[in-house]
Amino acid sequence: MPIPDFQATMLPLLQHLADGNEHDNAETHQALSRMFGLTEEEQQQLLPSGKAKIFTNRLAWAKSYLKRFGLIANPSRGAYAITAKGLSLLQASPPRVDLKLLQSLDADAGNQTDAYTGPLLEESPCGNGPMDDPFSQIEQCHATLEQALQGELLSLVRRASPAFFERLVIDLLLKMGYGGSYTDAARTLGATGDGGVDGVINEDRLGLDTVYIQAKRWQDSTVGRPEIQKFVGALMGRHSSKGIFLTTSSFTKDAREYVAAIPYRIILIDGQTLTRYMIQYDVGVAVHTTYAIKRIAMDYFDQE
Known part of the structure; x- marks a missing residue:
């Protein structure tokens, strides 16, 4: 229930x-x-x-x-x-x-x-209004604002130039811990258009392993299984088993099922996931307002 x-x-x-x-x-x-x-x-x-x-x-x-x-x-x-x-x-x-x-x-x-x-009994733009407790309403409002932000981000990213999109991908991957220095990441990721691979980036700052990247700045077309198969073929040609396929659109069900069935570690990042990571790692976004929710510090009163 x-x-x-x-x-x-x-x-x-x-x-x-x-x-x-x-x-x-x-x-x-x-x-x-x-x-x-x-x-x-x-x-x-x-x-x-x-x-x-x-x-x-x-x-x-x-x-x-x-x-x-x-x-x-x-x-x-x-x-x-x-x-x-x-x-x-x-x-x-x-x-x-x-x-x-x-x-x-x-x-x-x-x-x-x-x-x-009084306000708790009024209609709320988030959650179930008076049915939700205040903390749930705050969380629901935060989720609603974040969804709206994701939509705005995705629209901007899809309209961006190829050079800007490339820089965005570099910034995001660096924030996530890939790539070592910005210069190294920019150089390797910039080597695009070669046999189904847009670039290669270090998996860690020491460069102990590499991850190949494919990035598609598409508006409406979904990425299907054939595109993923080309990418996997490119990885095989480079004796690699790790890759990130990133798109501003989405992936078909066949594409996701194919990735789940093969012995290669392929991470699929669609437009929604991309913007969620951008928010999580502060790429292209900034904090607007911060609210501190405080509670009783019982340890303080235990000293009485």
């Missing part, structure tokens, strides 16, 4: 804590995973950044909001318990607990809380 959004976990979380005992994070995670019928694979799914598990992250946000609105407490590190306010809410048997309900409870009590100020 789909992984529940962080607001959908609020009521089950309160119900799990309803016995009044302290429950640690691991126990709570297991209990709510069973409640929602999540498979092990679903529990292990990661956010786009790959740095946190989706379900774990959403539970953390649910705990954060319930704690800030006074429905649960954090009596010891990594453990939570329900409060009298939380028990009172459960006794009212609400069909769902979410940010709107928490806001209304605060308003009814005449309180003003710092826990929530």
